[in-house]
Amino acid sequence: MKAVVLDTDDRFRLTELDRPVPGPGEVAVAVGYAGIQWGDVLVRRGHFPVSRPFVAGFEAAGRVVGVGPGVDEAMLGRAVTALTRGGAFAEVVTAPAALTFDAEGLDPRTAAAFGWATPTAYDLIHTVTRVRPGERVLVHAAAGGVGTMAVQFARAAGAGRIVGVVGDAERAAYAARFGYDDLVTRAEFADASDGRAGEAFDVVLDPVGGPTRLAGLLRLAPHGRLAMYGALAGSAPAVLDSDDLLMSGRSALSYNSDLLSRTHPERFADGARRALRAVVEGSVRPDVTAEYEMADLDEAVSRLAAGKTLGKSILRIAP
Structure with a gap:
């Protein structure tokens, strides 16, 4: 599958990787769009200890294409927005099922912009x-x-x-x-x-x-x-x-x-579902102002780090 990795020279590069398999309590999501956020800047700056090359990206919108042990198979095929521990800048990402939320009927670009914010x-x-x-x-x-x-x-x-x-x-x-x-x-x-x-x-x-x-x-x-x-x-x-x-x-x-999503995922998920409902109902809206191709992720993160962006930038993964 195609993926963008953060390499040892602090650059993001498009490459080919094996498709990940969901583990216990996880789902696999075929990514349509991924959100770009400040965490991607911090990872590149070395603030988070990750092994490189590393597939960054913490926000994905797409459809569930696989479920791990302990996850309801009814999730298969559902349109979702998922909050991940990394890996969203790829054609398929695994995410905790507890942090994967139903986004049926929501524009996929908006679903990607929902993110952690x-x-x-x-x-x-x-x-x-x-x-x-x-x-x-x-x-x-x-x-x-x-x-x-x-x-x-x-x-x-x-x-x-x-x-x-x-x-x-x-x-x-x-x-x-x-x-x-x-x-x-x-x-x-x-x-x-x-x-x-x-x-x-x-x-x-x-x-x-x-x-x-x-x-x-x-x-x-x-x-x-x-x-x-x-x-x-x-x-x-x-x-x-x-x-x-x-x-x-x-x-x-x-x-x-x-931290809350790791220690009390049910509490975090409850607030996330309420927030998502407000987005679906149209009472609040994330603002997508820029869309990038996978090969242009390095430019997108650099612009964010330099304070040259306003609103939400997203990465288009699937055609």
């Missing part, structure tokens, strides 16, 4: 911070995959005001399409004298970390909740004063979708 955004709004009607929400990386979905889920949950933080004016213009009430740049957020960025929020979603995380805590209203779900700023520590949090009723919460 959509259930992550759903959980951040509904199970981590539990946004209530009328609450004020601040979303960092507002133009990113999670950010553009989180604003839609927050709006559906009844949030009263949603502000996004972006890198520049171009990203602000893009993020505005998803329903933010206001958008500020990172520089404006850092300036507490700015009336918009200096307001208090009931919920802050932070994938950045470092000084941004500490600034977010300072912007929390009493009983506000800050959700940490990434560290785009690197490993810069953010020291939290637990006594100060206690006296103001504020909370710092963490969320790791990959």
Whole structure:
């Protein structure tokens, strides 16, 4: 089968590999489209220990063509969107059956764009911070995959005001399409004298970390909740004063979708199915802005790493 591997020289190359066989609790999916995401950048940078050559790709949409021991054969032939541990940039990928979701009737490009970002955004709004009607929400990386979905889920949950933080004016213009009430740049957020960025929020979603995380805590209203779900700023520590949090009723919460999917897959899957239902019903939408051929994956990941993409990029696998 055709597959794109990450080689020892940090380049993605199209090659031929043996077709994988699903193990216990797994399915084999004939991939139509695969989602391209930040994890592919991190793998290339060496942040995850994988043996190379490695078939990357963590999001696949296609049809089930095989089931492993312990998996219901009724899944055979079903259109699905699958979240994988790797291998999605290939004509066939194996995925945990628990992370493979029915996508019958959903456009396959949209099914590929669903990815990890959509259930992550759903959980951040509904199970981590539990946004209530009328609450004020601040979303960092507002133009990113999670950010553009989180604003839609927050709006559906009844949030009263949603502000996004972006890198520049171009990203602000893009993020505005998803329903933010206001958008500020990172520089404006850092300036507490700015009336918009200096307001208090009931919920802050932070994938950045470092000084941004500490600034977010300072912007929390009493009983506000800050959700940490990434560290785009690197490993810069953010020291939290637990006594100060206690006296103001504020909370710092963490969320790791990959860890949750491994330790409590049924809990992660429940949120993912709810998020997928919202996509199918049309109340939220991932935005596919670029489609690449398999041979062009290296360019696609490089553009993502350089911050030159907006919205979701997907890889076309099957004709």
